[in-house]
Amino acid sequence: MKKVVSLCLLVASVQAFGDTSRKQAWDLHKRIAGVPPTPQVLNQMSSLIESKPGMEGLESAAAVAIENPNFYNVTLKAWAKTLTNTNDSNRVPLDDMSATIIGAIRDSDQPGKPFGRILHEDVLYTGSGVAMYSPANNTHYEQLENGGANLKNILVERKQSDIGSVSDSRGIAGILSSRAWASAYYSMGTNRRATFYLLKNFMCSEMDYIMDTNLPDIFVARDVTRSPGGDSSEYKSYCVGCHAAQDAMRPAWAYYDFDATTGQISYTQGQVVQKMNQAGDTFPDGWVTPDNNFRNLWGSMSVHMERLGFKPPFNGVGAADLGKQVARSSGFANCMTYEAFKKVCYRNPAASESEFISDVSQELESTGNMKEVYKKVAAHCVEDKYEE
Amino acid sequence: MKSNNNKAWSRRITSGVSAIAILLMFNQCVQEYEEVQEVEVAPIQMPNDSIHSVGDVGSGSNEEEADIVPEEEKETGATEVARTAASVGVQNFEQIDASFSALTGMSRFNNNNIRDAYNANFLGLPNNNSVKSFNAANTMAVFKLASTYCSELSNNMTARNNFYSGVLDLTRAPSQVLANSAQKQAFVDSMMSRLWGSGVEDGDPMNQARSELLLLVDELLADENMGSANTTRIVAVGICAAMLSSPQVIYL
Numbered sequence: 104m105k106k107v108v109s110l111c112l113l114v115a116s117v118q119a120f121g122d123t124s125r126k127q128a129w130d131l132h133k134r135i136a137g138v139p140p141t142p143q144v145l146n147q148m149s150s151l152i153e154s155k156p157g158m159e160g161l162e163s164a165a166a167v168a169i170e171n172p173n174f175y176n177v178t179l180k181a182w183a184k185t186l187t188n189t190n191d192s193n194r195v196p197l198d199d200m201s202a203t204i205i206g207a208i209r210d211s212d213q214p215g216k217p218f219g220r221i222l223h224e225d226v227l228y229t230g231s232g233v234a235m236y237s238p239a240n241n242t243h244y245e246q247l248e249n250g251g252a253n254l255k256n257i258l259v260e261r262k263q264s265d266i267g268s269v270s271d272s273r274g275i276a277g278i279l280s281s282r283a284w285a286s287a288y289y290s291m292g293t294n295r296r297a298t299f300y301l302l303k304n305f306m307c308s309e310m311d312y313i314m315d316t317n318l319p320d321i322f323v324a325r326d327v328t329r330s331p332g333g334d335s336s337e338y339k340s341y342c343v344g345c346h347a348a349q350d351a352m353r354p355a356w357a358y359y360d361f362d363a364t365t366g367q368i369s370y371t372q373g374q375v376v377q378k379m380n381q382a383g384d385t386f387p388d389g390w391v392t393p394d395n396n397f398r399n400l401w402g403s404m405s406v407h408m409e410r411l412g413f414k415p416p417f418n419g420v421g422a423a424d425l426g427k428q429v430a431r432s433s434g435f436a437n438c439m440t441y442e443a444f445k446k447v448c449y450r451n452p453a454a455s456e457s458e459f460i461s462d463v464s465q466e467l468e469s470t471g472n473m474k475e476v477y478k479k480v481a482a483h484c485v486e487d488k489y490e491e
Numbered sequence: 492m493k494s495n496n497n498k499a500w501s502r503r504i505t506s507g508v509s510a511i512a513i514l515l516m517f518n519q520c521v522q523e524y525e526e527v528q529e530v531e532v533a534p535i536q537m538p539n540d541s542i543h544s545v546g547d548v549g550s551g552s553n554e555e556e557a558d559i560v561p562e563e564e565k566e567t568g569a570t571e572v573a574r575t576a577a578s579v580g581v582q583n584f585e586q587i588d589a590s591f592s593a594l595t596g597m598s599r600f601n602n603n604n605i606r607d608a609y610n611a612n613f614l615g616l617p618n619n620n621s622v623k624s625f626n627a628a629n630t631m632a633v634f635k636l637a638s639t640y641c642s643e644l645s646n647n648m649t650a651r652n653n654f655y656s657g658v659l660d661l662t663r664a665p666s667q668v669l670a671n672s673a674q675k676q677a678f679v680d681s682m683m684s685r686l687w688g689s690g691v692e693d694g695d696p697m698n699q700a701r702s703e704l705l706l707l708v709d710e711l712l713a714d715e716n717m718g719s720a721n722t723t724r725i726v727a728v729g730i731c732a733a734m735l736s737s738p739q740v741i742y743l
Contacts, residue, residue, distance in 0.1 A: 125688070125691050126691050129691045133582075133590075137586035137589055138593040139590060139688060145691070193619075449580035449621070452560065
């Protein structure tokens with residue numbers, strides 16, 4: 104036993120030895136793909152690191168690691184899955200939303216296919232060799248995953264309008280009209296959950312931290328009491344902070360629901376779903392949603408507008424418009440960069456790394472290339488780790 | 492015969508417990524910074540973005556600016572000390588499985604025993620990449636999965652031939668392939684290269700690690716039938732499982 108314990112300590116302390124370029128290559132590959140490189144890839148990556156000093160060589164090596172299927176099957180999948188459910192769990196099956204996120208990242212280096220399009224375009228990724236895609240169940244994706252499908256190769260971009268994922272093509276809004284999104288965020292409730300998780304998952308902004316009690320509350324719905332517990336000051340000093348902007352944005356989801364009976368997303372063009380205007384007796388003078396026109400108060404007048412970085416127009420029609428506003432915001436680019444950084448660096452960026460993060464984020468905002476983000480942040484973290 | 496089997500199992504269990512000890516000890520080797528001073532992450536300057544250009548950039552104004560770290564996660568914001576300490580991660584459940592698969596050439600997608608072991612230990616495998624949440628239950632699950640991968644590897648002729656080619660001939664008895672220190676050294680070196688990466692780590696600590704692995708080989712061989720190829724397989728599986736579930740593989 105003592106011998107084995109010694110072995111543990113020895114292995115743990117072997118940090119300062121070995122060929123640095125090979126060590127960096129090994130580390131870089133594991134950060135990006137989640138698995139060790141093959142001997143051939145290790146040689147290739149270490150050669151690239153040696154041939155070009157600094158970030159250039161590391162980025163070239165990172166580009167090699169990104170070609171490993173496990174970057175998609177393991178690294179991206181683990182992150183994408185957490186966006187598909189309210190528990191942020193990665194122990195859920197692959198579904199249409201996570202598959203589309205993975206596929207869109209794979210293709211984000213192609214012209215006209217920025218990653219942000221997943222939030223508004225007519226797109227959904229499916230596979231092959233298993234049960235046909237169905238808008239009524241998740242079997243297609245579960246079989247892909249359980250069969251160990253190579254997601255890098257097998258995912259194919261398709262149009263939701265072609266495969267009938269939504270009954271009315273006017274309701275198509277990227278992953279916001281996917282079955283998984285609908286199941287998690289349109290199911291029952293009041294559809295406020297959809298706004299909450301759109302901002303949380305794609306702008307890294309939890310409601311508690313972007314509340315603003317100074318916003319006008321004219322769009323706060325009737326189901327929100329203006330005097331919780333008989334105390335109107337509670338509403339004015341707290342409740343309105345979230346509801347003012349959230350309820351102004353909520354009409355974007357006015358026609359969406361999830362039908363648990365059929366297992367499908369429900370979209371009723373021109374007909375506001377009942378839950379949007381329910382509990383009218385709570386505060387009868389509250390806002391009644393007439394259609395899917397929404398306002399983005401967070402973008403136009405909130406104290407958090409700079410953090411979120413929405414760009415005009417600050418209003419729109421339906422989920423696709425809202426998704427587009429999120430996708431075009433600097434908050435989205437910041438958030439995606441931050442998520443990638445956390446995924447491959449296992450920590451938050453430090454103060455001294457702000458300039459680097461900002462550069463990467465701005466590049467993402469202009470190009471939409473998520474693979475480049477992963478490449479750059481992984482290379483940066485490896486360089487940072489072995490700097491001294 | 493029965494006595495030999497008992498001994499074999501005894502060795503396997505000893506090997507298993509030893510490997511778990513490796514992980515447990517390493518886990519405790521990780522330095523924790525209990526009182527890391529929280530530092531506000533500096534705002535991100537976006538001089539080319541009119542929306543983010545608040546006042547004179549760099550003037551030291553106190554105006555609120557974009558910050559990439561979400562407010563709710565700022566308590567974990569990295570100081571320079573924590574930045575170094577947190578640069579180590581542990582693989583999550585899928586990364587561990589994928590790594591074992593990549594290294595051994597086996598897969599749960601076409602091997603029922605590995606699939607069953609993965610499913611049985613699914614909840615025990617690490618959930619995320621945080622080394623701080625790595626615990627004893629994780630080490631047990633990791634070792635069980637590693638053992639299954641290595642055991643199935645030794646049972647599958649094609650995979651076995653691929654993996655152990657040039658490393659160790661599992662069809663021959665220890666008296667032929669692990670009879671002297673040179674053979675044992677070659678076996679351990681090849682295994683280190685195969686599972687821990689060739690030329691990735693070296694130096695004195697790795698040499699000492701190599702010595703300890705050699706001693707582990709001797710322990711696995713002690714009191715075993717040196718004329719049986721089965722003993723060779725037992726040694727191979729033991730060394731494979733110990734190395735596969737080691738931090739060199741599962742730590743990021």
